[in-house]
Amino acid sequence: MTEIDRARLAQLTKIETARFRDTHPESARLFAEAKKVMPGGVPMSWMSKWPGEFPLFIKEAKGARFTDVDGHTYIDFCLGDTGAMTGHSPDATVKAVRDQIGHGISLMLPTEDSVIVGTELARRFGLPLWQFTLTATDANRHAIRYARLVTGRSKVLVFDRCYHGSVDETFATLDGQGRTVAREGNLGAPVPLDLTTRVVEFNDLAGVEAALAQGDVACVLTEPALTNVGIVLPEPGFLEGLTALCKKYETLLIIDETHTISAGPGGMTALHSLKPDFLTIGKAIGGGIPSGAFGMTHEVAARIARLVSRDQIDTGGIGGTLAGNALSLAAMRATITEVLTPAAFSHMIPLADAWADGVDASIKEFGLNWHCNRLGARAEYAFIPHAPSTGAQAANAGDFPLEQYLHLRLLNDGFLLTPFHNMALMSPDTTRADVDAHTAAFRAMCAELVGQ
Template sequence: MPTVLKSTVNRDRLSELYERERATFVLTHPRSAALAEQAATHMPGGVPMSWMVKWPGDFPIFIDTAKGAHFTDVDGIDYVDFCLGDTGAMAGHSPAATIAAVTAQLAKGITTMLPTADAITVSAELAERFGLPLWQFTLTATDANRHAIRYARLLTGRRKIVVHNFCYHGSVDEAFATLDADGRTVDRRSNIGPGVPTSETTIVVEFNDLAAMEAALATGEVAAVLLEPALTNIGIVLPAPGYHQAVRELTRRYGVVLINDETHTICAGPGGLTRAAGLEPDMLVIGKSIGGGIACGTFGMTDEMAGRIERMVPLEDIDVGGIGGTLAGNGLSMAAMAATLTEVLTEAAFVKMIPLADRWADGVQAGIDAVGAPWHVTRLGCRAEYGFSPEEPVNGSEAAASDDFELQQLLHLYALNRGILLTPFHNMALMCPDTTEADVDAHTQMFADLCQELFAG
């Protein structure tokens, strides 16, 4: 694990501001406080999923309604939502086209274990966007990643995969690995109940490190390289010029399957970074955003891969090999994806969203410059993020070393008390088709006020 470099802020001032904001939060959210107490009776931490306790403040706020780029909590407070379900609501909350399609499908049937015509629409749209001709469907990107890894192992006869340090691939077991101080692959801190040590299944390399990538592939043990075109869950880390093209050449040279996970990097445009940068993966995974909030996931592949898989998996055994799920490809999720892809997350939507992310980043940079804070801002399509180091990191270790959880908690709580939501895991802002300049400018003002209080107060 990298050494954490605490940001150059006055820790006493940070603590003082946090306690003030914490008291304000409790005072202004009595209904959420009451529901949190009630929820603790039958849910650990009072939340339906354990990571929800990570939201800043003494308890999570409880949501009443959400629409577009805003939501209202049970205390009647309106919020600008830049978290957007950590990409799950990138289409905006309850987009009209998706709701209409889902409502119509509810009346016709939810799941039948048989295809609907929407599956044709969705697979054709994905093929057009990402350049891979053949697609299969799941309920999460995690499942799509698991299936892609299994197929890669089947096709290569090898068991290990390569991932980047501090990557994000959902809850895929093989991805919960990191590098220790000696550069060895070890279980990531707080990896809960791993079935086997990740060193048995995984080789971790740093993002943008071609020498390490080639050394890993040269072992002859690697079935697949599973990568995000840009790291996103440790803060945005962008690829160096030529990095992906070199990785593609290496994977072909060593007979390794290349899997792009675009679940977060779809923010780069309608076809994610794969399309924007002209990348050529063997398989591609995406989920979250393309269903407009309805659970879904999918993975695409080349004709060559699909043909090999078909020849290697007997029809008799096609349902018992660890690929698929009873609810996968159900009518409801297919209707949601068809509407979201063709009517919501369109080319025109990205033309609007990406400049808003630039406006957000410009506002953050102005706040940083006004007080001389040693921070940076990184941009990736309709997503932007600030980090606590003077320069943008080039790999996961550098990004992790610049993190500051206490400072992050203050920043998020300060924003929350002023009606602005950021993702609880890092300092990311995401634009949706309904985000406005006024929403962005509200964050700019909030961030400037915070910087003044923290650095000049």
């Protein structure tokens, strides 16, 4: 296998950094102004993680492309880290938002769209009853609260290196001795994480059973495949075994499909015929408009109803003034009925396979010790020779300097990947020509990286 020459990597990164700086003077100017009014010069801290000395400032975006303030146009494989998996500003969503915005934005009263969206989500995912939020984070937070309410238990089980938004209980990991501790970078944790959370390795059913057998876990919160540490797919029988263990120990199962919706119209829940107690989702279902939702079974809803009195319905830590607003529901209705359709996934998933095939070909040609994983319309390469089976394996394969170079080189060549790892997402507007262009750019980058 070809080893990466670190001195060469540093020199190539220096070249690409200068190239980026020289070709983006207007973004540099705006960044200097932004630092006067925003910490780090960005409106949200994550935006500081883009490669280069400053982030791109964007002028406009449509479909699978966007243009920065310096006039450069890019093929977007990041797509807002799933928030724009629909493509930027899909026509149906834009029309729905324009129509609704002149007829009321937030009323704290329902509209017909809530019935349409709830019906479609029930059809896709199999859970009959739905509530709406502004984010998947809130959907997860509310599902956890309800799980604690109906079980009378306090703890949440999550998998090592999971991500479920900014939910306090989920920012936990396993240390070298297998203990639950705060994940590195966890800012301002309110309590030691082992008080609220148990952490188990993904794909470890024995570990799950040992954790649940203690009788204090209200719910298991998981994606059907880990996505935020790279793609970690479930081993055969894992999801079915997890469901069985939750039933055995009377622990509620919450499936987070926010990213794994890439697997198809009903996500991995439909593909694997999963039967969770709750399902949470957000990001893409609103076409870029802040949106989230969580579904539940009739049984869970009945248990909640017995424990929640109407006079306290607004003070229990569930819901929010803007949740379920008319604008978000109009966007969700158009997006899930007209944009993220079965036909769209039939277009997107083969493109992701072609993208991954192109990456795999270069990995093989240049003898790189890397691997490309696939999850429907999502694909991602990692610096590991095989598919990881746990979050720890995926995390240990991280190489920040190498990632920064790859992302910056591809950005300079006109391609945007997700900044947190090496993920590419296909949209209904992505074309085979876009994928082939990336394949050529990726091959050229690999050749330069290994000195060929």
